Amino acid sequence: MSQPSPPTARTRVVREPDRAVYDREAIYEILDEGFLCHVGFNLDSQPFVIPTSYGRLVDNLYIHGSAASRMLRHLDSGIPVCVTVTLLDGLVLARSIFNHSMNYRSVIILGTATAVQNPVEKLEALRLLSEHILPGRWAESRYPNERELKATSVLRVPITEFSAKVRQGPPIDDEEDYAFQTWAGVIPLETVAREPIADARCVAGIALPAYVSGYTRKKQ
Numbered sequence: 437m438s439q440p441s442p443p444t445a446r447t448r449v450v451r452e453p454d455r456a457v458y459d460r461e462a463i464y465e466i467l468d469e470g471f472l473c474h475v476g477f478n479l480d481s482q483p484f485v486i487p488t489s490y491g492r493l494v495d496n497l498y499i500h501g502s503a504a505s506r507m508l509r510h511l512d513s514g515i516p517v518c519v520t521v522t523l524l525d526g527l528v529l530a531r532s533i534f535n536h537s538m539n540y541r542s543v544i545i546l547g548t549a550t551a552v553q554n555p556v557e558k559l560e561a562l563r564l565l566s567e568h569i570l571p572g573r574w575a576e577s578r579y580p581n582e583r584e585l586k587a588t589s590v591l592r593v594p595i596t597e598f599s600a601k602v603r604q605g606p607p608i609d610d611e612e613d614y615a616f617q618t619w620a621g622v623i624p625l626e627t628v629a630r631e632p633i634a635d636a637r638c639v640a641g642i643a644l645p646a647y648v649s650g651y652t653r654k655k656q
């Protein structure tokens with residue numbers, strides 16, 4: 437584990453502070469296992485929260501999308517964002533309804549997104565976004581052409597102000613409820629890849645790549 441980065445007044449976990457994690461490496465582990473984030477921002481006093489994919493390079497998060505999308509058009513002007521990533525690990529069934537919970541690992545990053553203008557960094561960000569989601573895929577795909585690169589915006593969010601919150605383990609009931617006659621425990625949940633479905637127009641003789649057949653989000 438790396439040294440915890442002290443939280444700011446905005447990222448100090450207040451509710452259930454024992455679940456807070458401020459260790460940078462632990463946060464990167466959560467970010468690297470997930471690939472779906474929710475980006476929150478305010479436009480004309482209306483909050484929007486947009487689900488999208490991301491990639492990470494060291495202490496920057498990269499988000500990409502259509503240059504025409506509202507999120508990317510406005511985020512590059514430097515408005516503040518809140519990016520959250522959630523890994524759901526289980527449903528926690530307590531004896532009381534009140535104490536039901538979920539096991540999870542979640543990260544919140546506060547910052548300002550800026551557009552990546554440098555074409556080398558932009559292409560590299562797209563590569564790592566692709567590799568973050570599906571390692572091995574970039575090298576086996578047709579690379580983006582000029583038109584496609586122009587139609588794509590990439591944003592960089594520095595991972596400087598962040599927090600994680602982690603809940604793991606069994607239900608925590610009120611002491612007097614442990615005698616209550618009902619099943620209690622955890623239903624573990626995870627993202628699993630099912631059998632790949634080949635496209636009907638695959639060129640004949642193309643073999644199923646190992647990075648597809650062995651796909652997993654678990655980091656070894």
Ligand SMILES: Cc1cc2nc3c(=O)[nH]c(=O)nc-3n(C[C@H](O)[C@H](O)[C@H](O)COP(=O)(O)OP(=O)(O)OC[C@H]3O[C@@H](n4cnc5c(N)ncnc54)[C@H](O)[C@@H]3O)c2cc1C
Nearest residue numbers: 446447448449450451522524538540542543544599600601
């Ligand atoms: C899958 C899942 C299910 C949840 N279900 C519930 C629910 O049903 N009810 C409920 O009240 N809460 C639930 N939570 C917890 C919820 O995310 C908040 O932590 C909680 O509601 C307290 O919010 P707050 O703004 O009062 O937190 P505060 O503690 O006041 O927030 C202060 C700072 O702590 C950090 N922080 C807070 N929450 C998180 C987080 N989840 N991840 C990373 N950093 C965080 C942020 O930096 C935030 O700015 C759930 C979380 C997950 C991931």
